[in-house]
Amino acid sequence: MSAVRFEGVSKKYSSDSSSGGVFDISFDIPAGQFTSLVGASGSGKTTILRLMAGFLQPTEGKIYMDNQIVSDNTHSLPTNRRDLAMVFQSYALWPHMTVFENVAFGLRARKVHKPEIKKLVDEVLQLVNMEKYVERRPGELSGGQQQRIALARSLVLKPRLLLLDEPLSNLDAELRIQMREQLKELQLTTGITFVYVTHDQEEALAMSDYLLVLEKGKLLQSDHPEVVYFRPVDARVARFIGRAFPLNGTLVNVSKGGLGKIELENSNKNLQLLGSVPAHTGISLGSSVCLVLRSEMVRIVDSNTVDNTSECRISGVILSSSFIGRENQIEVKLETGDLLTVYDNSRRRFKAGESLLLAFDPEAAVIVPERAG
Amino acid sequence: MKNDRVEFEPMKTILHPKPDQQGKQKTRGISLVPNFLWIFTLVGLAAIVVYPTLRILWLSITDINTGVVDFSIFRSTLSSNLTWRATLNTVVMAAVSTFIAVMVAVPMAWSCTRTNMPLRGLIRALVFLTFMKPPILLAFAYIIIFGPNAGLLTDLLNSFGISSSIYSWWGLIFLTFCGAYPIIFLTIAAALENLDPDLENAGLAHGAGQLLTAWRVTLPMVLPAILSGWMLSFVIGLNNFGIQALIAIPARIPVLTTLIYSHFSYPVQFTAAANLSLILIAISLIITTIVSVIVAKKTFPTIFGKGMKPAMIDMGALSRGMFLALNVVVISVTLVVPMMIIIATSFLKTYGNGFVISNLSIDSYKKLFHLGDVVPSLTNSFGLGMVSAVLMVAIALSLTYFTRRKKWWSKMARVVAEIPFVIPGIVLAVGLIAAYSKPPLILYGTSVILVLAYVGKFLPVALRFTNNAAGQVGAELEESVYAHGGSQMDWFRRVFCPLIRRGVVAAGILSFIFAFNELSSSILLIGTGTQVASTVLLHYSEEGLISEMNAFCTILFIVTAISYAFVYRMVGRSFLK
Amino acid sequence: MVLILLFSTALLSACTGNPAGGSEKQHTTTSSDLPVTATSDSLIDKAKQEGTVVVYTSKPRPISIKLAEMFEAKYPGIKVEIFQAGGSQVLSKVEAELNAGALKADVVDYTDGPAIIDQVNRGIIAKYIPENADKINEHLRDPNGYWVSSGGLVTATIAYNSNIISEKEAPKSWKDLTDPKWKGKISMASPDYAGTSIATIQGWVQEFGGEAYLKALGENNVRVLKSFGDTENSILSGEAPIGVVLSFRAYADLVDKKPIKIVEPSEGQFGMLTTVGINAKAAHPYAARLFENFIFSMEYQNFMVENHYYPARNDVQPANHIRPLSEIKLIWPDTEKLADPSHVANIKKAFNTHLKVH
Structure with missing residues (x-):
């Protein structure tokens, strides 16, 4: 069941598409799960969140929540009637209220009885480990504490939808990781539908049950994280999620086993590589495609070893190499001119300028169009 | 700030959350109350500001006797050399004095709010007192000190060849x-106190010294407040009849207000x-528009959902001394010394016989209270204020x-509200009398007309x-209300207002003070028996009742000081948290 | 908002007492029914029915208040509502109300006397000749019966600070004011703000033939202040130890033992016309007429004497300390000219130019 559905939603700030906004977006957000909206800044993820919240009204299209329409271009259900809650990037705690008053705000707006409010607020503060700070004002709390109060303020309402707008971006790295786990855990225990906005793809992969990948106001892919990672719909998604290194080329052949052969651009030797072509992608022979390589799929091979037939090989020159503890991180300029990062834990030393031969399994490397749709 | 909140527009119907009934069931919902508020605000503005202003405009292009449109006086006014000389004088006077005021007020406000300068609390209180007291008191005092021929210091300075x-x-x-x-x-002090100290800390953290940080970080952040304070004082300076009449007339410096008031004697030329x-x-x-554009561009919300901690800058002994000296000097010359002179003068038995023991008495006060104006005029001023x-x-x-909705009409309303502020009070009074002397709404002749004048003007x-204050409230604090089930009323009442x-x-205290001290509209609008303190003072001065005037000045000052202490106790405690 | 407005109105009426005007009843009496002259006795009943008289006056505050008290004491049941302000302010208020089409005053009293003639010409003032009019100084009443003096004769003269200037060296005439030794030491009230100053200027123009005297005053840096009160203070403080004053104020200072001396200029003092008239559309026409009669009653005339005025009635003598009218030379500025707005505008302009005010 979908908690939120967008049907052909556009929000234009002006007729010029470069001025931001979102364009013709449709998706379903699964109920009771943790969904992330991920994209670079300016990709429209915050706009989508604000459309869900009802702070913005779509220029076109319809928005549903629990299969009931909440917004179209003429009408919009006010935010406070949408049974949602939101954690803001700035936390937006009301500075003149105590922690208790902040958390109790929504309950009071819903006319919950006083003793009940007290009980619920206490419970939720316990949940976020902030029960000691009931009487403090937001100004007297640290960033992490404020973040937890903002979360508690939303959770206490047990909304059907919780929107989180980059809530971790103001925290330091260690706290972020810790809060990530807590958030995920809270989502599991409460069963509330979380919609989480982040520009950090790693964070999105780590936390989400479902991902929406956005770029320049367009929805590129919406699916489970594994699918997005292993079967990106196009090179743009692959580049953003999991740091892939797509090689451009033309699809020249597809075997029965689903292996495609591509002819790479920028390659004077007419280098041909293999990769898997997912079923039903509808890529036609002769079209420009990308072969998606990822660091973890590529290994360094000795140029003297015999070519194992199932593997593809490509050569390159080392640009730089750095020892990062567990392994060496090596930046390679491929013979196609593309850049690629590989990791090696063989304790071998690599020098800049040295030639290198790389190998990968074509079954793992996926062939996708440059731009889907 | 993309605060595009079209959907909360009051008149908008709210969608019923069932798709099949979309657009059929319309409810008016929560937005009704603010909607009423808006209508009453507009009606109030129209009645208090727009209509009287239109009457003045009408007056300026019609023949007063025949009521026919006639631009001849308009043309002759605009073509008169004197008009433009007075205009130039007015602008120069206001510009120079407010420029100096900014130069003095900025370091004073900064040292009183952001540093550990000693006596800063007292100085702030005294600045406020300076602001509260009727402006004309200073002019009276300085005429005693620097009056030509007889001023307490004039002769001394003259002997050094200083005129x-x-x-x-x-x-x-x-x-x-x-x-x-x-x-x-x-x-500025208000803006500095609301500033997020982290912004200053960031300056310090990036290697800038305290003064450099104040200059490069703090100053730009409070620039909107400086501009807005400057604009306010500039406009007040343009139109400060009390002082201009006492000084500019004998100084033979024609300014617009004195020129305007000169048309209010026989033959009266409205x-x-x-x-x-x-x-x-x-x-x-022109000034307001330019400044508003600049301020709109440079206003940064500084209250976010994060709280703030006060930060005091620890100044070195030398800078502490310098800032303290500046503050003390300014307070002395603008408050302490002149008020002491007025108070001392009020205890002279015979004005003109000098400050000697034998010439001290409380006769002035006896005569003053004998006139019986003190209590009723103060009561009226308080009530009306x-x-x-x-x-x-x-x-x-x-x-x-x-205005937070950023709609053109709410902006228009803002601009319109600014207009009467610069209309010289006496002209505004003529507009109000013209507007409200005849049915359907006869307000002239009642005290309501004074309230209209004060409200319109200030x-x-x-x-x-x-x-x-509102500019400092970040937009997310509002969204946060809706996002937690709060209504627009909840936002207004429980978050915005607090x-x-x-x-x-x-705003309330300042409006009160301005209303309390208002003179130039009151002159014509006070009814029979409805004296206010400022007009009484004017009459004493005009009638040469100088002992009574000084005694009344002293009483006014003491009342002001008591009110200040009262306000401080009432408001200072609960609001300076 | 509505609530606030209602609340405010309630609070206002509570704190300020009776509103101005207070013309609850509109009288249907047309001006033709009203007496052109009447004894007080014949007016009392109708005046009491009206119950109120609204007076706009620029007489000094203590005198205005006392006048009201005296009238109310003599005619209990008739309340005097007074608006008291400086001369030009009263005139401006009247003109503003006329502009709005509703003059609230029943009786107007201008220090800026001749201004009333212009209003008479505009049909604003009712014709009324008060009781005892025959005993009023002929300069102080309208031969056509529209206006009368406001009760006393005010003269403009020279005064100086006796602590600073000795009697011997003090100026003896208007002409002496142009003596360079007084350069920067003389002050006077601006005709732009103090209407009575206009009459003084007209007097100079008459006496000295044209604007030459104004020019000479300008060269002597005569300081122009806002009001006669300011001038008086400036003499007393020594700011400008010599000034052009109204005699009754100077006499009051003298009685208060303030360091001031009054000069009897050899050319003469100027007689100032202060006028009273009745609104032709007065809401309280009988009370207004009764009030005007009262101004020329013996008791009020004596009160004027106590306040150092020359009484308007020929049969009342001024106070002992005041030089009797018979001993002073009185110059009357031309009333006709002072009543002509364009002439007044011209002499004001000439004054302001020569004295470098503008």
């Missing part, structure tokens, strides 16, 4: 400055006066609230403070 008569450009600029700097100080006020309106609209302040704040709050003061309550209290 120091107060009836001169310096006197005019100095006294205008005295009225201007407290306003700028108060505006049309010429109205024409001249159009010039004042034009100057102030209170009622006006409440109304001003209500309208200002409502306007500020609706609404911009209240507006500026509520608006400054957050700007300091600004609102400040």
Whole structure:
């Protein structure tokens, strides 16, 4: 069941598409799960969140929540009637209220009885480990504490939808990781539908049950994280999620086993590589495609070893190499001119300028169009 | 800030959350109350501001006897050399004095709010007192000190070859400055206190020294407040009849207000006066527009959902001493010394016989109370000031609230509200009399007309403070309300109002003070037996009742000081948290 | 908002007492029914029915208040509502109300006397000749019966600070004011703000033939202040130890033992016309007429004497300390000219130019 559905939603700030906004977006957000909206800044993820919240009204299209329409271009259900809650990037705690008053705000707006409010607020503060700070004002709390109060303020309402707008971006790295786990855990225990906005793809992969990948106001892919990672719909998604290194080329052949052969651009030797072509992608022979390589799929091979037939090989020159503890991180300029990062834990030393031969399994490397749709 | 909140527009119907009934079941919902508020605000503005202003405009282009449109006086006013000389003098006077005021007020406000300078609390209190006391008191005092021939210091300075008569450009600029700097100080001090200290800390953290940080970080952040305070004091300076009449006339410096008032003696020429006020309106609209554009570009919300901790800058002994000296000197010359002179003079048995023991008595006070004006006029001033302040704040709050929507009509309303502020009071009074003497609405002749004048005239003061306060409230604090099930009313009542309550209290107090001290509209609008303190003072001065005048000045000052102490106790405690 | 407005109105009426005007009843009496002259006795009943008289006056505050008290004491049941302000302010208020089409005053009293003639010409003032009019100084009443003096004769003269200037060296005439030794030491009230100053200027123009005297005053840096009160203070403080004053104020200072001396200029003092008239559309026409009669009653005339005025009635003598009219030379500025707005505008302009005010 979908908690939120967008049907052909556009929000234009002006007729010029470069001025931001979102364009013709449709998706379903699964109920009771943790969904992330991920994209670079300016990709429209915050706009989508604000459309869900009802702070913005779509220029076109319809928005549903629990299969009931909440917004179209003429009408919009006010935010406070949408049974949602939101954690803001700035936390937006009301500075003149105590922690208790902040958390109790929504309950009071819903006319919950006083003793009940007290009980619920206490419970939720316990949940976020902030029960000691009931009487403090937001100004007297640290960033992490404020973040937890903002979360508690939303959770206490047990909304059907919780929107989180980059809530971790103001925290330091260690706290972020810790809060990530807590958030995920809270989502599991409460069963509330979380919609989480982040520009950090790693964070999105780590936390989400479902991902929406956005770029320049367009929805590129919406699916489970594994699918997005292993079967990106196009090179743009692959580049953003999991740091892939797509090689451009033309699809020249597809075997029965689903292996495609591509002819790479920028390659004077007419280098041909293999990769898997997912079923039903509808890529036609002769079209420009990308072969998606990822660091973890590529290994360094000795140029003297015999070519194992199932593997593809490509050569390159080392640009730089750095020892990062567990392994060496090596930046390679491929013979196609593309850049690629590989990791090696063989304790071998690599020098800049040295030639290198790389190998990968074509079954793992996926062939996708440059731009889907 | 993409605060595109079309969907909360009051009149908008709210979608029923069932797709099949979409657009059929329309409810009016929660937005109704603010909607009413808006309508009443607009009606109030129309009645208090627009209609009387239109009457003045009408007056300026019609023949007063025949009522026919006639531009001849308008043309002759605009083609008169004197008009433009007075205009130039007015602008120079206001510009120079407010420029000095900014130069003085900025370091004073900064040292009183952000540093560990000693006596800073006392100094702030005294600046406020300087602002509260009737502006004309200073002029009276300085005429005693620097009057030509007989001033306490004039002869001394003359013997050094310094021509120091107060009836001169310096006197005019100095006294205008005295009225201007407290306003700028108060505006900046409020802004500095609301500033997120992290912004300053960031400056310090990036290697800038304290003074450099103040200059490069703090100053730009409070620039909108400085500009807004400057604009307010500039406009007040343009139109400060009390001081200009006492100084500019004998100084032979024609300014617009004295020229305007000169048309209010026989033969009375309202049309010429109205024409001249159009010039004042034009100057102030130009300044206001330019400053509003700059301020709109440079206003940064500084209250976010994060709280703030006060940070005090620890100054070295040398800078501490320098800043303290500046503060003490300014307070002395603008408050302490002149008030001491007035108080001392009020205890002279015979004015003109000098400060000797044998010449001391409380006769002035006996004579003053014998006239019987003190209690009723103070009561009236208080009552009218209170009622006006409440109304001003209500309208200002409502306007500020609706201006957050950034709709063109709410902006228009803001601009319109600014106009009467610069219309010389006496001209505004003529407009009000013209507007409200005949059915359907006969308000002239009742005290309501005074309230209309005060509200109309000083609404911009209240507006500026509520608006400054509201400008500092980040948009997410509002969204956060809706996102937690709160209604628009919840936002207005439980978050918006409490957050700007300091600004609102400040607006209320300031509006009250302006209304309390208002003179030039009151002259014509007071009814029979409805004296207010400022007009009584004027009459004493005009009738040469100088002992009574000094005694009344002293009483006014003491009342002001007591009120201040009262306000401080009432408001200072609960709002300075 | 509505609530606030209602609340405010309630509070206002509570704190300020009776509103101005207070013309609850509109009288249907047309001006033709009203007496052109009447004894007080014949007016009392109708005046009491009206119950109120609204007076706009620029007489000094203590005198205005006392006048009201005296009238109310003599005619209990008739309340005097007074608006008191400076001369030009009263005139401006009247003109503003006329502009709005509703003059609230029943009786107007201008220090800026001749201004009333212009209003008479505009049909604003009712014709009324008060009781005892025959005993009023002929300069102080309208031969056509529209206006009368406001009760006393005010003269403009020279005064100086006796602590600073000795009697011997003090100026003896208007001409002496142009003596360079007084350069920067003389002050006077601006005709732009103090209407009575206009009459003084007209007097100079008459006496000295044209604007030459104004020019000479300008060269002597005569300081122009806002009001006669300011001038008086400036003499007393020594700011400008010599000034052009109204005699009754100077006499009051003298009685208060303030360091002031009054000069009897050899050319003569100027007689100032202060006028009273009745609104032709007065809401309380009988009370207004009764009030005007009262101004020329013996008791009020004596009160004027106590306040150092020359009484308007020929049969009342001024106070002992005041030089009797018979001993002073009195110059009357031309009333006709002072009543002509364009002439007044011209002499004001000439004054302001020569004295470098503008």
